[in-house]
Amino acid sequence: MQRRTMTATAIGLALGLAALPAMAQNEFGSKELIAAAEKEGALTYYTANFAETEQEVIKEFNKRFPKIKVSMVRAPGGQLITRIKTEAAAGKLGADVVNHSDRGLMLELADLFQDYAPPNAADYRPDALVSPKLWPGVTLGWAIAYNTALVKNAPKTWMDLTKPEYKNKMIGQVVAPSGGTTWTRSMFERQVLGEDYWKKQAELGIAMYPSGAPLSDALVRGEVTIAPLLYNIIYTKIVEGAPAEAIFAPEGVPIIPYADGITKTAKSPNAAKLFMNWRLSKEGQAFQITKLGNITSLKEPPAFPKGWDPKVVKVWVPNFEQFEKLRTPWIEEWNKTYGYRQ
């Protein structure tokens, strides 16, 4: 019995040892893939995310794969989609990899993308995928941020943002029609926090901003004192010492899984695959969480952002069907409720 156990252990160990380098390789791709990717030596990356954030990702990728040069083209969401469509139709699509926050728009373009799944495909939440070709290389989440020098009684929940003590444009909001990310937040507010949440909040008098970046800047400057923000926009500022803090509210954290894919016309398909594999790997996701303030769509997160208690904080992913169907009528109502002229 004892001998048997020992043998089994020995075999197991031997298998395990043999599997170790193989696993390290498999995490990002086979030896052949890596060799082929390095031979291609470059890829072009289209992104709608913040340029600086994505440059950090590229830098980190290059620490592991220094022989692959990543060229980036960055444009705001709607403009990037128009460009991809037009380039593709003219047979001049320059992208090997596309990174985009609007899953609905990317789904319409699914035909441009090749079949692809990362080695750790099974580790991803199924509700974060809209197509088997498109993967959440980036996942962002909503937090409540405030200026620490100006707010005495900081909000702790989403419901706190309807309290009369925060009236008169203390709170800033990115307008709901701004894009997929803000629509996700507005949908969460209405479906989870209550039908009358918008009305209660709008009555306080809200300062409205066209997008998250100027709002995060306004928060640091003290133009507004409290603002729901995508955590990654404010996180880097907090790390650099800005007078700001951000919390994840207990009612839930609406998250936005991106839809990233490899184009069928990719000139460097292997480099593209390796880049996607790395971004979707535990290492890639952990880097984005700890250094950039992202969230992840992995079922078991390799790391948590600061202040994220996995026992308390619940992730909220919008139902994709409702996300598409409710969008126009609800945003019209949002505009009316907040008095926003579209």
Next chain:
Amino acid sequence: MTATSVEALAAVNEVQRPPRRLAAPLWVAALLLLLTFLVIYPLLMLVFGALSDSNPIVDGFGAFKPSAKHFLEVLANPNVHLAFFNALAACGGGTILAVVIGLAFSWIVVRTNTPFKGFIAGASMIPLFVPPLVAGVAWGILGSPKTGLLNTALKWMNIDFRFDFYSMSGLIIVFGIYYAPYVYMFTASALKNMDPSLEEASEVAGASAFTTIFTITFPLIAPAILAGSLLSFVVMLGIYGVPAALGAPANINVLTTYIFKLTAWSPPLYNTAAAVAILLMAVTAILVWAQQRLLSGRSFATVAGKAFRPRSLNLGKWRWFTFGLALTYLFVVVVLPTLALIIAAFRKFLFIKDFDALFDMKQYSWVHFNSVFDNPLTMLSIWNTLKVGALTAVVGGALAFAIGYTVNRTNVAGRKSIDMLATLPIAIPGLVVGVAYLWAWIGLPGGLYGTLWILALAFVARFMPDTVKALSTSFMQIHKELEEAAWICGRGLLGTIRTIVLPLARPGVVASMTLLFVLAVRELGSSLFLYTSDTTVMAVLLLDYYEGGNVGKTAAFSLVQTLILAVLLGFTTWLSRDAAQGSARVG
């Protein structure tokens, strides 16, 4: 003069000129063909977009089902009405202010003995280099009702008054002070080229200096004033950055911010944006037509074959008053926003609790500059921008000269159409025109897409009206008798252009090429669709920083951009001054 006449005499003996009868139509046809490629073809794409739901490249022309749906939607939308009214109010107010400032300035610089005129003239052009987005950001930092630096200073001085630049009046003031140089450029060169004998006659007849200005000087340079105010109005109509930064916090929409929203939403509504853009074009067409009606049939030729020197009015003690006025303007338009940008660029964060916190030196560092130059795209974008700027200035300058000369100095058939085509692009907002160029040119055979040339061509087309108009005023002022004299001496057309027109119009040519360079460096809207990873330009990178929510890096990078432009412009000024002295010696 002697050298010229000797050359001219020699030219009499030159053999055969090309048959003019055939050359003129060929020349007009060539220009029309070029303008069709640069203007009409992209515009057709835009009309196509406005009249359908399809993308001409993606869906093909077969999918074109014309309908007036977008037009009707746009016309019926009350938010469009409001944005339209806001745009007219902001740009109208801004233009009036710009004319007052620009005219006063050009008079002070050209016609008075105000001290340090050269310095004032140079410094007053600085607002032109500032991208509108940066101007908007800078005035937000200065004039925000809650955290504006001006208000922080007022509070410190115990003054109750507070500025609020997040308002319509804020928009008007910022538009007015930033676009005054447009008016200045036009009126200053007109004043410089004006024969002072008319003013002298007025004074001999007993009119006061004041009366002379308003009854002789300003009416004589009316085309320049009108052209300058029209141009500044139309340019303001197309500006996105200022209303985005100052109007948005107060929920004030203008047409450009509305169009930007249409293109940025997901899904983007380009077809509706194209419909709004065509409305904008209609407004501009009416303005241009009105301007031409007003000016037609009058002669504004004030540069004749007589030698004169612009007269400088001795203001006596009052010259210190005009000097003070000029300094105040420069302080408001250059020093204050630059100071705001410097503070933003060097301060780690822009949270300034009170006035004393402004002087806490621990808060200042080079950190934003370091991270800007750590970015490998920074140097690439600077280099690309310089190349595109130079290409645009040379190609656009040459084309504008050819068009300006043909329209203003010849009687060839078809010149009116050339003029009209060259004026068309003025009203199309950059973002919409960007997508029109993409639609129009991406399918062309040859590797134009993905090169710097496609950017340069887009800029040449987009800024042709500005350049042609700037040059036209110079042409209008050169009296026909000078060219006739050359012809009598036996010069051919090209010889006359080379020896008479070009040297006389040189200040205008240099100014328009410089203007083109500056506009090309600043241009964002059309770059956004045409740049690729290898051809990224500074304006695109600046938007990346702004959209990343980083005022510090945005400010640092815009200071870098301003510095580069200032160095280059200083260099061209030095070059042209040197050349002018050289030619003066020869003459």
